[in-house]
Amino acid sequence: MASDAVVQVQGRRLKLTNLDKVLYPEVGFTKAEVLDYYTRIAPVLLPHVAGRPMTLRRYPNGVDGKSFFEKNAPSHAPEWVRTVRVGTPGSSRGAEYADFVVVEDLATLVWLANLAALELHVPQWSVGARGARHSPDLVVFDLDPGEPATVVECCRVACRVREVLEADGLSPVVKTSGSKGLQVYAAVSVSSPERTSEYARGVAQRLAGESPDEVVWRMAKAQRTGKVLIDWSQNNPAKTTVAPYSLRARARPSVSTPVTWEEVESCREVEDLVFLADEVRERVGSVGDLFGVGKAVRLSR
Template sequence: MSRQLVRVDGRQLHVSNLEKVLFPEVSFTKAQVIDYYVRIAPVLLPHLSGRPVTFSRWPDGVEGQAFFEKNSARHAPDWVRKVTVPSPGSSRGRETLDMVILETVADLAWAANLAALELHVPQWQVGSRLQPALPDLLVLDLDPGPDAGILECCEVADRLREWLVDDGLDPVVKTSGSKGMQVYAPIRVTDREHPSRYAKALAQQLSAETPDRVVWRMEKVLRPGKVLIDWSQNNPAKTTVAPYSLRARPDATVSTPIGWDEVEAVLDGADPGALRFRTEDVLARVEDYGDLFDIAGAQRAVLPSA
């Protein structure tokens, strides 16, 4: 195993196997993964701020075995922020998890060196008492079934945008980096279950209006030709892939913020394939447009009752 000491953002970090190819289809190496995360840090880090990160790790690349890792603080350098949070019920009897919060460029380089290709975060931040605060984001995850794709997701995203704006919210949208899309809105709530209730009611309403195009239940038999609005991602125990995160897909795509004008362009006949982005595309887009997923600049509104 090749191993070397590098300096990143004022921190010393051991990195290994930089030449290892993690995405064989496009010959994308671990060194390139680290380089991407270092370069995208200025727009990625604000979206990780205060949010414990779940890693999707692929030590042998995207054609090998993978695992999710929440309890990652035990092998983090002492300069990475650590936080102990209550464990969701699915975590094998553990009452707490020792997680990390990525705050610096060096933190991202450390995670990338672990082959943590994907970074997933909850819709809440750690509060002043080092406990999960109330959710501050609503997410509607659009997952196309067989015989549906990005075009159909754009149709549903556009309808969701109209609904959310009518409810006083300020939505933003990104690709999942895989098959679908995700619509977010910054919110204020007093009840941590409120986003799930609201999202479920919204998904049910759109499904009732167009049952041939939208489904709110996850059963596979219901999904061919339709888009699932996965409202369950608002469960405080769940996480969603972060904006600007790589995805463990053969062509090294990225979950990429897009403009509503790009959604409208697809609806007007533009190629849906244009909404599939790799790392160099994303870095160029940030250079040209800045952060299209500017939650901090969006209006944070009270979530209407469900």
């Protein structure tokens, strides 16, 4: 295979470079395979990131090399790539705003993949056609296991989160993080941007109170050994979570994969909920997109 190529994607001319570079050394997964994955998975990925300012995690020398998060669109971005300026108060770099990429078409997704943007992270809110910032439309519970706990323990906690949300009239869906844990989402509408964090914190505190030997809601690592952290703080409008169907920078090209509640309930081993790029493409071909968040439910005070 040639190392470089010029292609047309939806009428956009793109130069793809270093196609034979290995980005996942343990399994020999190349940049060409990353590009192929994102191209094939785009029909189900794009609807979940549309309108959402994207934070990239780039690995120009593969998952074993140095990486960096990138909020601002690169200065060499093509003029047709949509960007939106969003205020970033409290930025660690002191920046008042950032010009985020908004990924809404295949050409932009391929362009990012060519930059070795392996991981795609988005907030729980979106922007309008003119860049106006909307209130959060998703609430997320990021379940993070503290060793020796694993995704198996996360599954038990996820089922309890599901029970609480369904009792409140929500319709939760679940996906793997592609790393160690699980993430439970539900579509919501809110009167203020802070409401999702307030709600998620309340659920986390309740479940930690009911099962203190299994669940924690505070971030202190000293309290998390062998337990599952319900990270409600991911609902902070300044934070992001990995997008559905995004690759992760693990030893193997694992994917943040939507799963069924039946799969969560039946999980007995870590590998039961580890899905690699090739498996996810086949999976979507047979079962479609499992991440339909449904109709938004109002979170009342």
